[in-house]
Amino acid sequence: MRREIIVFLTVVPAMLAAGQSPSSAPIFGFGPETSKAEQTWEARFKTIPDAKRVHANMQHLAAHPHNVGSDYQRQNAEWLVARYKEWGWDAHIERFDVLYPTPKERVLELVSPSHFVAKMDEPPLAEDPYTHEKSTQLPGYNVYSADGDVTAPLVYVNNGMPADYEVLQRHNISVSGAIVIARYGGGWRGLKPKLAAEHGAVGCIIYSDPADDGYAQAEVLPKGPMRPPGGIQRGSVSDTTLYPGDPLTPGIGSVPGAKRLKISEAETIMKIPVLPIGYGDAEPLLKALAGPVVPAEWRGGLPMTYHFGPGPAKVHLKLVSAWGQKPVLDVIATMKGSEEPDVWIVRGNHYDAWVNGADDPISGQSALLEEARALGELAKQGWRPKRTLIYTAWDGEEPGLIGSTEWAEAHAEELSKHAALYVNSDENGRGFFGAGGSHELEELVNSVTKDIVDPETNVSVWKRQQAALLVRGGRRGGGTPSQDALSQTTLPIEAIGSGSDFAAFLDHFGIASLSIGYGGEDRSGTYHSAYDTPWFTDQFGDKEEVYGPVLAQTAGVLVMRFASADVLPYDFTSMAHTLKQYDREVKELVKSLQREAETRNRNIEMRLYAITDDPKQGLQPPPSLVAPPDVDFSSLDEAIASLEKAATHFNAARAGMGMLNAEKRKELNAELTTVDRKLLGDAGLPRRTWVKNLIYAPGTYAGYGVKTLPGVREALEQGRFTEATEQLVIVNKAIGDEANYIEALVAKFGAGQ
């Protein structure tokens, strides 16, 4: 489900750039002796992952459509369990029965000024046999849309994001009572109908514009990799910013007998009907719009003038779903730890897809399988992880991170106590390494990526990341080249919010989490369509699967290090330095909101909008703004300073802790495991109690995107200034508690220092 792989934008202060030469110094988290043994095992491990096996996994898992509840998904689950067992793991299926609507009736037609019926069909390609399996394909739909039957004037809302509604307001155009047509992109799809409904719209159509992943980007299928006119982006519109998982069981596992909400009570189900279409179907609708011409940023790639509407286009949208329960089949494989079995490392990637999903998610899942096989192989050679590994294949990610969320909720108590790390991957491809997650893992990630060789350039994947920062500001380009990266020995990882299976672990349980993968080179326009098939991968993707084994090596080595380090390889100084940056950001946010309100209100008072607007365009001035009061952030500064101090103490004590006897270390690591639970708020975030992480959360109006220090930041952004200061108290206390907890560990276990 996750489309955007993490990009590197932030820059870590040079003071982080201390030491760490991977070749000579011990591996981070290990002592000189244990490091040598670890290096020997890692060297063996890295030779095992095999591109051909990754490719075979992909061909098997993506051979047929395998969405939630499908027969082939059940077969895949059984096949996965069999493989894990074959490789020496304990493995089983955990089943959750969840609400999963599928389409019964879909009607979209232009009823005036002319008549046009949308086809909503993805034509099979002669070249691609997989696309012909129509009978088992789920049609194009947005799962958890409301049912509905509406006829109303059409309004084009660009991406349908908050800034777009400001443009509509300036043009005096209301979507109240209208059906909006929004273009994919600019933000999470679920925000489009959510915001449309908040503005009074009665229906929402989302289409893929050719400017974004169609012919503007490259040739379309079958000649090239981009989306053809009929290609449809399916996807969930369940409001996962409130809570992911089964909409009927927030906070608890969907086990038999669990207390379930009524459908009408489920807040995450969309309130209006919403339907995705391709640009072949969108073009006649958009062409039938009149009204003012849209601004430059709103224009797409269709050969026409884009207008706002409303009307004269009038559209009829009818959606009826079968609101039944479907089984979600998580595959859970375990390799028990030899010394500290009660410290858990959970590794996951989903395996359900919208259709065949050769890329999303199977490119990642097939690499994860090869990683699991390699670890099984290593175990046969005598290696054992000190801590327990739990490898998972999640079902039901696409409709709303259901498999991972329900499993985590069902195992809440154990996870809270035992889980020290969650490592997620999703789709994977040629290109650059990217990572996001909890910043106490930043040093670990850097230590690993320095030891993985990039197959395209034969330098370390770390070096390639650094080069991208130096040359173009990040792996996707278009950024400002960061010359600081030259002297950095620790490259930053991004913050993450939601959009893949790490959400429950990070946002709800406060488990240190990572999301990793490779990408950025091959382009495709098959996302969530029937064209994401093994044929496509062989034609346009990483057909030699060179980055499958690399992901297996990267995640495998990372898991091995975490599983066998003397002391759990958290580095809290990275966390403290990152928090300082967020602190600076929220301070600047207050100032910029003040400046913005001052300027806006002065402009209104001086009639500057009326004076500069073209009188022929009939614009209205933007609304006035309320400026936030000055906020005293000194207690946040202090909390972070105390965390930084504790982190420094911990790092100074680390080597000594590593030489404690096994029992003491076991005790230390058990206590370390739960350190990040301090960063949870008992009450959760305002208006969404499920989201408890006070440092990272999906943005209410960002969807997959993260908001850091979310309670404070969102309250400021959304004009709830009293709430901002209340939330500041809460997060300050959490950071202080984390610092105290770490200081207590140092006092208890670092006495020798």
Add this chain to the structure above:
Amino acid sequence: MRREIIVFLTVVPAMLAAGQSPSSAPIFGFGPETSKAEQTWEARFKTIPDAKRVHANMQHLAAHPHNVGSDYQRQNAEWLVARYKEWGWDAHIERFDVLYPTPKERVLELVSPSHFVAKMDEPPLAEDPYTHEKSTQLPGYNVYSADGDVTAPLVYVNNGMPADYEVLQRHNISVSGAIVIARYGGGWRGLKPKLAAEHGAVGCIIYSDPADDGYAQAEVLPKGPMRPPGGIQRGSVSDTTLYPGDPLTPGIGSVPGAKRLKISEAETIMKIPVLPIGYGDAEPLLKALAGPVVPAEWRGGLPMTYHFGPGPAKVHLKLVSAWGQKPVLDVIATMKGSEEPDVWIVRGNHYDAWVNGADDPISGQSALLEEARALGELAKQGWRPKRTLIYTAWDGEEPGLIGSTEWAEAHAEELSKHAALYVNSDENGRGFFGAGGSHELEELVNSVTKDIVDPETNVSVWKRQQAALLVRGGRRGGGTPSQDALSQTTLPIEAIGSGSDFAAFLDHFGIASLSIGYGGEDRSGTYHSAYDTPWFTDQFGDKEEVYGPVLAQTAGVLVMRFASADVLPYDFTSMAHTLKQYDREVKELVKSLQREAETRNRNIEMRLYAITDDPKQGLQPPPSLVAPPDVDFSSLDEAIASLEKAATHFNAARAGMGMLNAEKRKELNAELTTVDRKLLGDAGLPRRTWVKNLIYAPGTYAGYGVKTLPGVREALEQGRFTEATEQLVIVNKAIGDEANYIEALVAKFGAGQ
């Protein structure tokens, strides 16, 4: 010809924002008594310009195609002379016979992989009677293209600007031996074939992409104002950065008996054949290109994937012109000054057009005529300018500023001695006031625009300009709002280079010049096409001509003030402050070139391009750069400081000078008239001796666009570092000479202070 009206980007230091309250204080350049008289006459003057007459002028002048040498252009010239005489002016035609090629044969065809013959025709519109006059329309062509008959593979070069060739180099694509197809925009059209030829191309096609002025912007004709598929942008490709005017008589008037170059000796004539086409003809050519997909910034609005080529598209381009002489008919009207007849104010706007030219240039010319009529009317009421007014209608602007250049060159001696001001306008439309030119006129411009009322908002046009700076950073939007504008009492005027008839006056003769006009609200895609007609203006333009009278008021009042001020209203502090800004810019240029070279060369040495580029794309690293040495700008700092000091002395002496007796003032103003000649370099700029202004010049690789301190700046940009220091000496001396000249005037005439 000039398309881009001046935008306001630069911000004047707050120290410029002194005093000046137009209502109570005397008008800038006047004393308390003379100011009152002036205000009375201005008030009368402003009531005279009449929208209906402006409209009637437009309908008459643009009734038929009237390009250089056409019968209707001759009729227009005679009509103009008659009007001026009717209004009480001395008027006559001055004729220059100049090289003016017109098309005899134009062939453009795709010869493989399939066959397609370009139509190169602008279909008449049923709605617009003017578009049917095919027999007298010049077809689509680029005047001063080379003749040629070439068949070669096609390469798409985006805008064909220097940065585009860097992209081509990275993709290892050569245009040597190829025909390039460039998209209009991004820089002056003549640079496209010039750069293509410098890179070895044998032909050049320029097309109008629908993203730029076609359906992406608004509906196309006849439904909306934008360019239809057949619409062609004609235009000159004579290299006016070397010299404008008749290519055969650089530096001298094309009078009978003038020494003429052979055509083969004329450096400004393009070296390869070049042809403009519409997007209807371009689409099949572009669709036949293969090769890599172009980067995002290169993509246009056609519904296809844009590729670089070269090939498989192969194109045949054949152009043959009739290389004959044609008459250029300048209309010159004079109103002699009552007190200082030997101080001249020249006011101009061209009246030749590519076809009907209702907008370009007649929207401006018809307003200028109304301004001239109003001044004539005022003279009948008893008003006389103290100084001589020369109102002109230039012919031959479109092919290369010919009428203005030849006239100026033919009157070189008189102009050098007498001309104190040149005021240009070109096309004019609804919206915001814009001005560019010599910065000693900045204060005068501001004093005028505070006294002109904007008809759409009923605030002064100055206030509307300020509001645009405050709300959106300038009248075209998209800039950073400048909060400084709130406290500024002097808004900045832009520097100008070329692109309209001020070029000879400013660049060659060092006459203080301005380019002014209104615009920024109505959009059109008719530029230089057969669709720029009176019908179009009435349908989509400023059909009530509300901004015609406003331009007449603005320019008229400006001319009146300059014509009757006690002391010529130059303010050299504005000049000095602006030079300080250019000084900062060239200092920063050295540093940024040094940084760029350092980064580039390090990246090459560290193989960072090889490491970050997708190996499947076969890119090559960019070339290494030579960093400029440190440059000592202290002598420039000192020269500007001396000018600032002189300017301050002059301003302090101004009031006293204004009270000198008439004879003394006459002597002072005669000497002031030539002050800016000090800013000329005798030898001209390197490799283009015609361009003598050392402060403002058209950029060699900017076309119409200006380069300030051009000798120094271009030498740095183009890597000739020795030349940069040589040019620095020359411009320092010129600025110092100007300062000395002003100090001498103060000493001679300001003794009473």
